[in-house]
Amino acid sequence: MKTHVRVLTLALLCVSAAVVSGQVAGGPPPWAYGFTGPGTEPAAPPCAKDSKPLDCARLGAPRPKDVMHKLPDTERTFAEYDIHFDYGPSDWYPGDHPAMPEIVAHGRERDTLRACSLCHYPNGQGKPENAPVAGLPAEYILQQLQQFRDGTRRSADPRKANTNEMIQIARHLTEAEMQAAAEYFSSITWRPWIKVVETDMVPKAKPGMNGLFLPQPGNEKEPLGKRILEVPENPDFTERARAPRSGMVAYVPVGSVARGEQLVTTGGGTTVQCTACHGAALQGVGGTPPIADRQASYLARQLYDFQAGTRESAIMQPVVAKLTEDDIIAIVAYVGSK
Numbered sequence: 001m002k003t004h005v006r007v008l009t010l011a012l013l014c015v016s017a018a019v020v021s022g023q024v025a026g027g028p029p030p031w032a033y034g035f036t037g038p039g040t041e042p043a044a045p046p047c048a049k050d051s052k053p054l055d056c057a058r059l060g061a062p063r064p065k066d067v068m069h070k071l072p073d074t075e076r077t078f079a080e081y082d083i084h085f086d087y088g089p090s091d092w093y094p095g096d097h098p099a100m101p102e103i104v105a106h107g108r109e110r111d112t113l114r115a116c117s118l119c120h121y122p123n124g125q126g127k128p129e130n131a132p133v134a135g136l137p138a139e140y141i142l143q144q145l146q147q148f149r150d151g152t153r154r155s156a157d158p159r160k161a162n163t164n165e166m167i168q169i170a171r172h173l174t175e176a177e178m179q180a181a182a183e184y185f186s187s188i189t190w191r192p193w194i195k196v197v198e199t200d201m202v203p204k205a206k207p208g209m210n211g212l213f214l215p216q217p218g219n220e221k222e223p224l225g226k227r228i229l230e231v232p233e234n235p236d237f238t239e240r241a242r243a244p245r246s247g248m249v250a251y252v253p254v255g256s257v258a259r260g261e262q263l264v265t266t267g268g269g270t271t272v273q274c275t276a277c278h279g280a281a282l283q284g285v286g287g288t289p290p291i292a293d294r295q296a297s298y299l300a301r302q303l304y305d306f307q308a309g310t311r312e313s314a315i316m317q318p319v320v321a322k323l324t325e326d327d328i329i330a331i332v333a334y335v336g337s338k
């Protein structure tokens with residue numbers, strides 16, 4: 001604990017010494033939240049403190065019962081409907097993880113708590129529009145569930161319905177369920193997941209209803225510009241089969257990985273070396289979470305949420321206070337490529 005406090009003091013000193021103008025201008029960077037621009041996607045369904053979790057969700061048409069899916073390295077075959085079943089989605093690779101606690105496998109239907117494994121996958125790798133939870137320290141998971149509950153972790157973009165649902169889920173969990181889910185996801189080893197590609201041109205892609213960007217049919221390309229585009233390496237596997245071993249490709253502007261490395265390892269006068277707290281390999285230290293090789297859009301959202309203050313953190317807020325959108329893109333490109 002003592003070293004933690006010492007590192008923090010050092011971090012705060014470094015930040016206050018760096019007088020560089022910055023900050024993301026113009027609101028949440030839409031690409032990180034699964035949107036195409038301000039005002040381009042519909043508002044989230046109304047969600048109040050006493051709402052049932054599912055009332056806060058943006059729901060699509062039911063999945064077909066007669067379309068079957070198969071994945072590599074398993075004999076299993078499931079109907080698309082069962083793969084997306086809210087209270088017990090199909091588990092493709094039961095050997096990849098310990099036995100799931102009830103709340104992770106099935107959720108709690110009478111209170112409309114959808115299964116954790118629906119959005120985070122049974123192995124905790126998670127889809128980019130949700131969050132990666134495998135291999136996080138259990139105490140960190142509990143701390144985050146508590147923050148969702150008490151309103152100190154919200155999305156900076158109010159259109160992000162799935163974060164509203166996550167908040168309501170956290171509010172309905174019992175202490176025992178939180179503990180079981182935290183120990184479960186914490187016990188799973190993270191597997192390599194993100195491929196970072198520097199490029200000028202990217203596949204034309206559009207976000208689905210909950211913010212997962214998918215390449216459009218026709219293989220058309222468009223300029224990447226100033227953003228990161230994160231798409232599944234195999235869109236059908238991810239979107240239709242919820243394939244928990246199939247990762248993401250993050251297209252990033254040319255030069256961003258090297259620029260990011262500079263910021264992450266030295267602070268570059270704008271921020272604090274991330275390695276000071278998250279570890280030399282960014283794999284986490286003690287209760288400080290691992291960030292390496294996690295979903296690029298997720299990481300960018302968190303950095304912006306810290307800056308906007310919708311995700312409260314006395315430790316991370318000074319770290320991100322001066323970051324511009326270009327800085328966030330560069331940092332995330334490097335962290336995602338680790």
Ligand code: HEC
Pocket residue numbers: 103104113114115116117118119120129130131132133136141144145155162163165166169173181182289298301302
């Ligand atoms: C409907 C989809 C959905 C379900 C079901 C769901 N989550 Fe989440 N979860 C999310 C989203 C969305 C986020 C936040 C993403 C963000 O901040 O951008 C999140 C974030 C988290 C985080 C924070 C991760 C981090 O690195 O800080 C934890 C921990 C978590 N969820 C645990 C759970 C647990 C435990 C359950 C089951 C009781 C659960 N979630 C069920 C969508 C879901």
Ligand code: HEC
Pocket residue numbers: 007008011263264271272273274275276277278287288289290291299302303312313314315316319331335
């Ligand atoms: C002074 C220590 C410290 C420094 C320096 C630091 N972090 Fe953190 N970071 C933390 C802690 C502790 C958390 C857990 C959240 C909390 O306690 O509020 C965290 C959380 C995060 C998260 C959220 C992880 C998740 O799963 O949601 C991201 C992303 C992150 N940090 C990125 C960075 C980056 C990038 C840098 C460098 C630019 C950095 N951090 C520098 C201590 C630090």
